[in-house]
Amino acid sequence: MDTKTIKVSWSKRLIGQVVTIEGWVETIRAQKTMQFLVVRDSTGKVQVAHQRVTDVELATIIDGLTPESTIQVTGIVTSNAQVKLGGIEIVPTSIVVTSLAVKPLPIFSDTNQDQRLDWRYLDLRRPEIRLIFEIQTTIEMAMREYWTSQGFIEIHSPKLMAQASESGGELFHVDYFEGHAYLAQSPQFYKQMGMAAGFDRVFEIGPVFRANPSSTPRHDTEFTSVDMEISWITSHQDVMAFEEAWIQHFVKAIEKSHGAIINDLYKTKVEIPTLPFPQITMAEAEAIVTRAGHTLAEKGDLDPEGERIVSRFIKETYGHDFVFVTDYPAKVRAFYHMRYPDRPDITKSFDLLYRGVEITTGAQREHRYDVLHKQVLEKGLTPELLQSYLDFFKYGCPPHGGLGFGLTRFLKQLLGLSSVREATYVFRGPTRLTP
Secondary structure, three states, X not given: OOOEEEOHHHHHHHOOOEEEEEEEEEEEEEOOOEEXXXXXXXXXXXXXXXXXXXXXXXXXXXXXXXXXXXXXXXXXXXXXXXXXXXXXXXXXXXXXEXXXXXXOOOOOOOOOHHHHHHOHHHHOXXXXXXXXXXXXXXXXXXXXXXXXXXXXXXXXXXXXXXXXXXXXXXXXXXXXXXXXXXXXXXXXXHXXXXXXXXXXXXXXXEEEEOOOXXXXXXXXXXEEEEEEEEEOOOOHHHHHHHHHHHHHHHHHHHHHHHHHXXXXXXXXXXXXXXXXXXXXXXXXXXXXXXXXXXXOOOOOOOOHHHHHHHHHHHHHHHOOOEEEEEOOEHHHOOOOEOEEOOEEEEEOEEEEEEOOEEEEEEEEEOOOHHHHHHHHHHOOOOXXXXXXXHHHHOOOOOOEEEEEEEHHHHHHHHHOOOOOOOOOOOOOEOOEOOO
C-alpha cells in the first residue's frame, strides 16, 4: 500500500488514511494489553496506540524503545475523542527504529539551567525552546522586510579589527599573523563608513564579542547584534521615530504568526505597541529613580534597578511597555555621539527600555571631522590609533545616526525568560565555551 510521509500536524486532516510519520519518542506507556507512544516532530505530537496481540513482533519493537529515540511509524490515522492530542491517534502497521537513544537521559525539563546548557541540543528539542527560535526567525524576516521597503542596504562588516569601536576594556585580543587584532565589539565604525560611502541607509544582523566578565541574566560574551544607520537626519529623534515604527512592524508579525502559541506555552500576551513610544530625558529618569528611593550606581546613567523603576513608572503612567530615555551626559557616552551646541555636556543620544531592560542604544553621530577629533582627545583616546576611522569624515559625510538592538534581550523580555541564555542558540559566557 502506498503511503505518504507527513508532518505530525497534518495528520488531523488525514483520518482513515495510511500515513508515515518520523520523529522522536517522547513518552512510552506499556500496559498489559496496550502500548502507547507519544511521537514528537517539529510541528507537534501524536499518540500511537498498539494492541499487543495484533502484532507480537511490533510489540517487541515498542517494548525495546527508549525516550528520545527516533522512529518511523506507518499506520492508520484514527479518530478518538478521548485522546488529548487533537482527538486522533495512529494505529501502527510498522515501526522502524532509526536511532535508539541511550538510557538514562542526562537532562529533563526541570533540570537546572547550567546542566541543560551542557546538553543544549537535547534542551532545544523542547517545543517551548524551539518556539524561541521560530519567533526569532519571524522577527528577522520582518525586520528585513521593513528595512528593504525603506531603501536599506544590508552589510556584513569585518569581525577582526585593528582598534576598539567602543571601550577598550571589553576587547578580546587574538593573534593575527605577526601582530594582533581584536574581535569586533560592534559594527559601529563600518556602519558609519557606509554613510561616508553614500549608502544612505544600512543594516546588519551579525555576531559581536565583548570580554565582559559579568554573569548576569542580560550579559554574554558573544551575541547577535542588530544594527542600523541612517543618513540625512536632523536629530536623534529621526532615528527613534524609525525604530518605533520598525519595532511595531515586527511585533505585529510575531503576534500574527505566534501569538496564540506564545500565550499557550509562556502564558503571556503579545502586545502590539502604540506609536509614538513615551519619551523622558535622562534627567527626568534620574528624578523618577530618586523618588522611588534608589541611588544610581553612576550619576547620569541607569543601572538595572533604575531601568526597572523607570519602566514600571511608564507602564503605570502610560500603559506602555517601551520608553525612550534621551539626552545622556557626554561623560557616559561614546566619543562619536553628537552633542547639543548649546549644551556640550549632553549628547543627542537615547536608550530604549522594554519591560525593564535596555534593548537599544542609539544616537545622532558626530560627522564633522574637526569636532570628532576634538571629542576623541577629550575622552583621552589617541587619534593616531583611530585614524582609519577618522578618515571616513575627511572628505564629506552626511549627518547621520543609528542604533544597536539586542535581539536576545528582546526575546527574553517578550517571553519572560529568566536569562538571555535561554534565548541564545548556543550561549557563550565567561565560563562557557562548550558545547
